[in-house]
Amino acid sequence: GFSRRALLGGTAAGVAVGATGGALARAAAVPAQSRPTPLGAARAEFHGPHQAGILQPQQARVQLAAFDLAPDAGRDGLRGLLRLWSQTAARLALGEPVGAHENQVALDAGPCSLTVTVALGSSAFDKAGLAAHRPAQLAPLPAFPQDAIDRARSDGDLFVQIGADDALVAWHALRVLQRQAAGTAAVRWQAAGFSRTPGATAQPRTGRNLMGQLDGTNNPRPGEADFAARVFATGPDWLAGGSYLVFRRIRMLLDDWEQLSTDRQERFVGRRKSDGAPLSGGTETTPVDLARRNPDGTLAVPADAHIRLAAPASNGGAAMLRRGFSYADGVLPDGSPDAGLLFLAFQADPAHGFVPVQRSLSRGDGLTRFLRHEASGLYAVLPGVPAGSGYLGQALLE
């Protein structure tokens, strides 16, 4: 069978996402002109120790939504909803119709590498009578100096990340999940994002953000010895195989940023824009040498460069898997773009991931002056569902 990875000739995260023989057999039964392309037919496996949408390469489109439980939903309501969403997410990942809530929006496309990733916010534990099971890691994030957080676009009892290589496929999945939640949970906030479309570049490469930088280069890689310890939760027991997700809607002050010379922009980040190489030398993948000095004695990667202040070496080893998407939502009343990064970072424990890194960035990072954190969320990403049985959150809810 073909896979998104084969299609792209390898991916940044190096995770194979294959199509099944079943999908191919079904494809063979429909006329050639209505068969999905390899891009449309590519699928990500729903079942496994971890939910899909963490290790897969970023898809071209994302829909993020947080839901709040109805006052009378309780533990049974939450369980029923997670059961239903689990069945639906498995079907959507295969590109199959979803029954009563099917609206035909994604009818002509295949699954387009669709992933649905579900997580719980701290408030869900109170509303579902599960406060005794709330992980200590879900304690509220501290306030950071430049925060301008709008709580109406933050938090939420349930969080869903839907990724797909087609905008209609992603929106269809969101609409179906929303309709299935009716009476149990309602959308609190929603955000749509995008990243590079697979096949748009001659070779698969790290995507660019709206500041034009290659973003994601120095992420932990699945082959590395400490990858799981950095990304997947170690506790509590019911969360084994899960993770903690920090969401930040970060607006970029692009009108100001774009006034800077490329050279100044590169020194605020510590990498070249053209090819992502660190200013300490080499290519995109060359390890950063934070100690290296220029012939004039100045630091090659400046003292206020983003990659210096964000590096594990500067933060007691703190690390996370960043999997953010760009957003562009028109213009603000002052005419500036309402655009930036839907920052998403998966980590074993925010106290050894996002929190120390953001503290360090907010103290002196050159990039931070051109950013506004406008929304925030912290969620426990449920473990994956084993093939054949079970549903998301089963170990917590039974």
Ligand code: HEM
């Ligand atoms: C690295 C951009 C926000 C943590 C990078 C890189 C870029 C970048 C271009 C270098 C390439 C790479 O390794 O991915 C941005 C932009 C942001 C943003 C545009 C906001 C809009 C954040 C935030 C955090 C963070 C909020 C965490 C609190 C990191 C880390 C690295 C990194 C850990 C890797 C550092 C290393 O070890 O080399 N970022 N970033 N970034 N960023 Fe950000």
